[in-house]
Amino acid sequence: MAITRQVITSLGRDGDDLLGSKNIAVKIADDSIVSGSLLTVESNHFCVLKSRGAVLKVYETGQYALITPDKPLLGSVVQGFFGGASPWVYEVIYINRSKLLIRSQGIATSAEMAEMSYQVDYYVHVDTQQAALDLITHLPFNGNTIDTREIADYAGPAIEQAINQVVQVTRMEEINEHIFDIRENVKAHLTEFLAVYGILLNDLKILILPKDERMRELISLQAIGLSPIEAVRYYLALRMAEKGLVSAPNAAAGVPFNVGGQPTGIYSLAGQAGLPGPSS
Numbered sequence: 001m002a003i004t005r006q007v008i009t010s011l012g013r014d015g016d017d018l019l020g021s022k023n024i025a026v027k028i029a030d031d032s033i034v035s036g037s038l039l040t041v042e043s044n045h046f047c048v049l050k051s052r053g054a055v056l057k058v059y060e061t062g063q064y065a066l067i068t069p070d071k072p073l074l075g076s077v078v079q080g081f082f083g084g085a086s087p088w089v090y091e092v093i094y095i096n097r098s099k100l101l102i103r104s105q106g107i108a109t110s111a112e113m114a115e116m117s118y119q120v121d122y123y124v125h126v127d128t129q130q131a132a133l134d135l136i137t138h139l140p141f142n143g144n145t146i147d148t149r150e151i152a153d154y155a156g157p158a159i160e161q162a163i164n165q166v167v168q169v170t171r172m173e174e175i176n177e178h179i180f181d182i183r184e185n186v187k188a189h190l191t192e193f194l195a196v197y198g199i200l201l202n203d204l205k206i207l208i209l210p211k212d213e214r215m216r217e218l219i220s221l222q223a224i225g226l227s228p229i230e231a232v233r234y235y236l237a238l239r240m241a242e243k244g245l246v247s248a249p250n251a252a253a254g255v256p257f258n259v260g261g262q263p264t265g266i267y268s269l270a271g272q273a274g275l276p277g278p279s280s
Contacts, residue, residue, distance in 0.1 A: 006032060008066075009040040010094045019045065019096040024126070024199075025135060025146040026094045033090040039064045046095040046132040058129040066090075095132040099125045099202060102148045104159050107211060110172040115211040120159050120186065123202040124151070124194060134198030155193060162189040167208070173219070175208055182206060
């Protein structure tokens with residue numbers, strides 16, 4: 001039976017934060033938590049105390065002595081009667097208030113049904129106590145933590161739908177011209193979707209590229225000013241150069257390659273034969 005007050009904190013013995021930069025919520029369910037335990041909340045955290053499924057209180061930064069509905073009963077005495085464990089199960093849930101980076105990736109199709117890969121990087125954070133309650137109410141724990149990958153899984157379909165609304169009716173070579181419209185569309189959908197979970201969207205970046213690597217290289221060649229047919233020739237020349245073929249420059253210039261001299265024409269052999277040349 002413990003005779004000192006228990007301290008509940010999100011920091012490990014080595015000072016590491018259990019939330020870090022990847023976890024948005026961490027749950028500590030300990031049957032030794034009783035009324036009078038000391039609860040420490042870091043400056044970038046919220047803390048929610050639950051008992052038997054009900055939210056008892058939300059804490060801001062600071063240190064608090066837990067006062068539960070079972071307050072009249074001294075925690076350590078009660079533990080002694082129940083073999084060292086509290087008869088009431090308390091859950092301490094820490095919520096990360098820091099900005100977290102989340103990445104979603106997927107495939108969209110252009111108007112020509114060409115596959116385009118997209119990558120969306122966005123920052124989120126939990127701003128208020130009510131938002132912290134919304135988070136633990138609507139986003140279930142699969143274990144003791146909720147991390148950024150789970151949020152990415154939830155938000156993935158909303159992002160894909162918002163991107164396809166524009167990309168599916170846009171030709172591949174014109175998609176980047178509409179990147180601002182796509183970004184605003186994704187931002188509006190994602191903000192509305194995350195608000196249900198109490199998560200605030202801060203900033204967002206979108207990158208859309210052809211899924212096929214050869215197509216990406218051809219578009220890059222056109223970006224430096226080459227026409228489509230010139231881009232194809234230069235792409236062919238680059239591949240030939242990688243194989244060590246000496247005809248690569250001819251492929252780039254679009255001219256034939258001949259082994260030795262010109263295949264047709266008149267060549268003077270007077271010098272080699274010791275005869276007077278045409279000019280003598």
